[in-house]
Amino acid sequence: MNKIWVILLIICMVLISGCISEKKPDSKTSTESQKNQEFDTGLPTQSPTIQDTLDVQKILSIRQNYKIELIDWQKRTCYTDSYSDDLYLDLKITNNNEEKKLEYLTIRFNQFDSFGELIGWGRTSVKVRTLEPQTSDYAISCIKEASLPLTNKVTIELEENPQKETYKFFKELQSI
Numbered sequence: 001m002n003k004i005w006v007i008l009l010i011i012c013m014v015l016i017s018g019c020i021s022e023k024k025p026d027s028k029t030s031t032e033s034q035k036n037q038e039f040d041t042g043l044p045t046q047s048p049t050i051q052d053t054l055d056v057q058k059i060l061s062i063r064q065n066y067k068i069e070l071i072d073w074q075k076r077t078c079y080t081d082s083y084s085d086d087l088y089l090d091l092k093i094t095n096n097n098e099e100k101k102l103e104y105l106t107i108r109f110n111q112f113d114s115f116g117e118l119i120g121w122g123r124t125s126v127k128v129r130t131l132e133p134q135t136s137d138y139a140i141s142c143i144k145e146a147s148l149p150l151t152n153k154v155t156i157e158l159e160e161n162p163q164k165e166t167y168k169f170f171k172e173l174q175s176i
Contacts, residue, residue: 098134108122
């Protein structure tokens with residue numbers, strides 16, 4: 001009886017080791033596929049040109065001619081996450097540019113507790129492509145799971161001179 005169990009155990013081990021073992025690739029095929037494979041390092045292939053810098057500077061100067069006002073804000077309970085709620089911002093956005101308009105406008109929202117201490121902040125992008133120069137419009141921005149439970153006050157701001165490292169968070173700068 002013990003011999004049968006030992007034989008079955010050996011057969012199972014052979015089957016399992018056969019399933020686990022990997023087939024080694026042919027060395028010629030492997031090196032050819034590595035040569036043909038392109039890697040994205042995330043770094044630009046060329047150094048940034050003066051034109052790229054001018055485009056960023058133009059967009060940043062256009063951004064500074066927008067004015068934003070927080071009309072009201074609401075915190076709504078998010079039942080899927082007990083730590084954070086949805087944050088709704090009622091905004092009045094004015095485009096004070098003479099001729100230019102942006103697709104998006106990224107704003108920073110700050111959250112304060114009842115003691116006036118900053119407890120969190122974030123950024124959100126609002127579509128403003130339909131906002132013509134020299135006009136104002138109202139927008140509601142819903143930021144999912146962004147409001148902290150102790151939030152008692154919210155302020156907004158349009159960052160004047162964002163650091164270059166933060167450009168990736170500004171939707172209006174991502175098309176460059």
